[in-house]
Amino acid sequence: MPQVLTAKGRSTRARIVQAAAELVAEKGAAAMSLDDVCERAHVSRSQLYHYFDDRDDLVRAVINATTDSVLLAQDGLLDHLDTWTGLDRWFRALVALQEGREARGGCPIGSLVGQLAERDPGARENLADGFKRWEGHLREGLERMQDRGRLSVHADPASLATSTMALLQGGLLLTQVRRDPKQLRTALAAARVLLRSAAA
Amino acid sequence: MPQVLTAKGRSTRARIVQAAAELVAEKGAAAMSLDDVCERAHVSRSQLYHYFDDRDDLVRAVINATTDSVLLAQDGLLDHLDTWTGLDRWFRALVALQEGREARGGCPIGSLVGQLAERDPGARENLADGFKRWEGHLREGLERMQDRGRLSVHADPASLATSTMALLQGGLLLTQVRRDPKQLRTALAAARVLLRSAAA
DNA sequence: TGGAAATTGGACTAGGTAGTCCATACTCAG
DNA sequence: CTGAGTATGGACTACCTAGTCCAATTTCCA
Numbered sequence: 111m112p113q114v115l116t117a118k119g120r121s122t123r124a125r126i127v128q129a130a131a132e133l134v135a136e137k138g139a140a141a142m143s144l145d146d147v148c149e150r151a152h153v154s155r156s157q158l159y160h161y162f163d164d165r166d167d168l169v170r171a172v173i174n175a176t177t178d179s180v181l182l183a184q185d186g187l188l189d190h191l192d193t194w195t196g197l198d199r200w201f202r203a204l205v206a207l208q209e210g211r212e213a214r215g216g217c218p219i220g221s222l223v224g225q226l227a228e229r230d231p232g233a234r235e236n237l238a239d240g241f242k243r244w245e246g247h248l249r250e251g252l253e254r255m256q257d258r259g260r261l262s263v264h265a266d267p268a269s270l271a272t273s274t275m276a277l278l279q280g281g282l283l284l285t286q287v288r289r290d291p292k293q294l295r296t297a298l299a300a301a302r303v304l305l306r307s308a309a310a
Numbered sequence: 311m312p313q314v315l316t317a318k319g320r321s322t323r324a325r326i327v328q329a330a331a332e333l334v335a336e337k338g339a340a341a342m343s344l345d346d347v348c349e350r351a352h353v354s355r356s357q358l359y360h361y362f363d364d365r366d367d368l369v370r371a372v373i374n375a376t377t378d379s380v381l382l383a384q385d386g387l388l389d390h391l392d393t394w395t396g397l398d399r400w401f402r403a404l405v406a407l408q409e410g411r412e413a414r415g416g417c418p419i420g421s422l423v424g425q426l427a428e429r430d431p432g433a434r435e436n437l438a439d440g441f442k443r444w445e446g447h448l449r450e451g452l453e454r455m456q457d458r459g460r461l462s463v464h465a466d467p468a469s470l471a472t473s474t475m476a477l478l479q480g481g482l483l484l485t486q487v488r489r490d491p492k493q494l495r496t497a498l499a500a501a502r503v504l505l506r507s508a509a510a
Numbered sequence: 511t512g513g514a515a516a517t518t519g520g521a522c523t524a525g526g527t528a529g530t531c532c533a534t535a536c537t538c539a540g
Numbered sequence: 541c542t543g544a545g546t547a548t549g550g551a552c553t554a555c556c557t558a559g560t561c562c563a564a565t566t567t568c569c570a
Contacts, residue, residue, distance in 0.1 A: 112516055116567065119516065138429060140340030144558065154519045155559085165558065216424060223487045224421030228414065229338060238487050272493060273500035276480030283479050284472065287423045287438050293472060300473035304500055307507055312546055316537070319547065344528065354549045356531085361547095365528065517566065527556070536547065 112160065123161045125151045131172045131179075135218060139169055139225045169226065170236050176218050177240035183207070188244075191251030192258075197305065201298040204278065208291040216286035219244075220279045245275045252305075265308035277301040312360065323361045325351045331372045331379075335418060339369055339425045369426065370436050376418050377440035381447075383407075388444075391451030394460075397505065401498040404478065408491040416486035419444075420479045445475045452505075465508035477501040 112119065129151035133142040144158055144165060162168040181188065187203055190196035215221070219240050226233040252267035261267070281297025284290075312319065329351035333342040344358055344365060362368040381388065387403055390396035415421070419440050426433040452467035461467065481497025484490075 114516080116516065118567080122517080138340065138425060140338065140425075141429070143556075145556080156520080156561085157518060159559075160517070215428060220483060221424030221427075223483050224416060224424040225338060225340075227416070227421075227486050228336075229341070234487060234489075241484065241487060269496050269499070272484065272496045273477065276477050276484055276493070276497035276500070277473065278480065279483050280476030280478065280480030283420060283423050283483070284441065284476055286427050287434060287441060289434075293476070296469050296472045297476035299469070300476070300504055303507060304504055307503060314546080316546065318537085322547075343526075345526080355529085356550080357548060359529075512570095514569095515567085517564100519562105519564075521561090523558105523560075525557085528554100530553075531551090532549105534547100534549075537545090538542105539544095540542095 111163070119161070122151075122153060122157060126153055126158060126161060126168070127171045127175050130168055131175050134169070134172050134176075134222070135215065139172075139222060142169075144168075166230050166232065169230070170233055173219075173222060173226075173233060173236040173240065176222070177236075177243065180218055180240075181243060188247040191248050192254035194260075194306075196251070198302070201302065205291060205295045205298060208282070208285050208294050213285045213289045213291045213293075217279060217282040220282055221286070241275065245271050248274060259310050262308055262310045270305060270308055273304060274301045277304075311363075319361075322351075322353060322357060326353055326358060326361060326368070327371050327375045330368055331375050334369070334372050334376070334422070335415065339372075339422060342369075344368075366430050366432065369430070370433055373419075373422060373426075373433060373436040373440065376422070377436075377443065380418055380440070381443060388447040391448050392454040392458075394506075396451070398502070401502065405491060405495045405498060408482070408485050408494050413485045413489045413491045413493075417479060417482040420482060421486070441475065445471050448474060459510050462508055462510045470505060470508055473504060474501045477504075 115123065126147060130142060130147045133146050133150065144155070147153075147168070148155060148158065158168065162171065184200070184203070187196070187200045191200060219237060222233075223237055227237065228234075249267050249271035252261060252265075252270055255261045256263070256265060256267055277297045277300055278294075281294040284293035284297070315323065326347060330342060330347045333346050333350065344355070347353075347368070348355055348358065358368065362371065384400070384403070387396070387400045391400060419437060422433075423437055427437065428434075449467050449471035452461060452465075452470055455461045456463070456465060456467055477497045477500055478494075481494040484493035484497070
C-alpha cells in the first residue's frame, strides 16, 4: 500500500472504483469479478492490490462512491426539505427518476443491503453511514420546519425522517420487484400524508 | 426430469430445497454453492439435476419455499387484519420477531430482491408473487374493514396495503443495516398512524 | 540528478464452480 | 416377477475466481 497517492495514482484508483461501481450496479456485488474490473478500468491485476487490500476493501470503496453519487443526484433537493413545496419537489423527482429507468435497479444503496449486510460487517457499516447522511438531510429539514412552527411541537422529526426513509426504500423495493414505478408513487404519497398529519 | 415423483422422490426434493433455502438465508443467494447444498441435504450431485433443471431453477424453488415459510410464520395473524387489534397484534409480532433475531437478516423475501431481481427475470416474478400473496392478506383485511364501516369510504385499501408493505419492507431494511429493531418499530408505528388517518 | 517510493505489467497458483456423464440400485404396476 | 421408469452415487471436465509474486518503469523531491 502506497503512503501517498500521486495525481496519476488518484486517477487510477478512481477509475478502478468507477468501473467496479458500474459492474456492481449492473450485475450485483457477488457477480462483480476482479477480472471484469481490470478490463473495464484498463488496469492490470497488481494495480487492484496496489490500491486496495482485497476484494472486500474494493467493495467498501464502491459503497462509498455509490452513496456519494446517489446524494449528488439529489443535489439541490436535499437542502430544501424544510418546506412543503421542497418535500413535494423531492418526492416528484424520486418518482421521475424511477420512471426514467423503467423501475429497474431499485435503490443503488438499498439493494446492496441484502447483498452485503450479513456478509461483511464493514460493508454494513458503510451502508449504514450512507443512510445516515441521506436521512440526516431530511431530519434536519424537518427540524427546521418545527423550529419555524410548520410542524407540531409534539412531532418527532427523527421518527418522521426514519419513517419517510422506510417508505422510500420499501417503495423502491416494491417498484423494483413489480417493475412498476407507481409503487413508489403510492409509498411517497403516504409519506406526504404522514408528514402532513404532523403539521402544526 | 422424472414424470412422476414417488414419495421418496418428493422427500428428497424437499430436503434439497430446504438445505438450499437455509444456505441462501445464511450466506446469500450468490454464495450458495451446489456442493454445499449436496453436503447439507445428504444427496449426490446428480440428484440435484434429477429434480431441477439448473441452479436458477433451484433458486426459484427456494424463493417459493421461503415465501411459504414466511407466510406460515405469520399464520393466525394474517387472517385477522380486519380489526385494529388484529393489525396491532401483527405489528407487534413482526417487531418481536426482529428483536428475537437481534435485527439480523432483514426480510427473508425482501433481501432477495436486490440479489436476484435484475439477474433472473423468473426469480423476480416469483418474488413478486410472494409479495402479492402477502400484501393480499392485508388488502383483503382492509377491504373488510371498509365494508364494515371502520375505514372511510374515501380510503383506498389497495394503496394503504401497498404503503404498509413499503413501511414494513423499508423498516426491515433499516433494521438490518442499522442492527436496530427500533427502526421497524418506528416504521410500523407510522403505518398505524397512516391507517388510523383513513379510519371512518 | 540520484535514489527512494509510487506505479505498472502480467504470468502463475491453488482452489472452487456449474454442469455432464455413465453406471448402479431401487420401486412399482402389469 | 419383470421391466420400464425413478432414484442415486460419484468421478470428471472445463472454466472462473481471488490472491501472489517478481520484475520493470515512472515519478518526484531532496
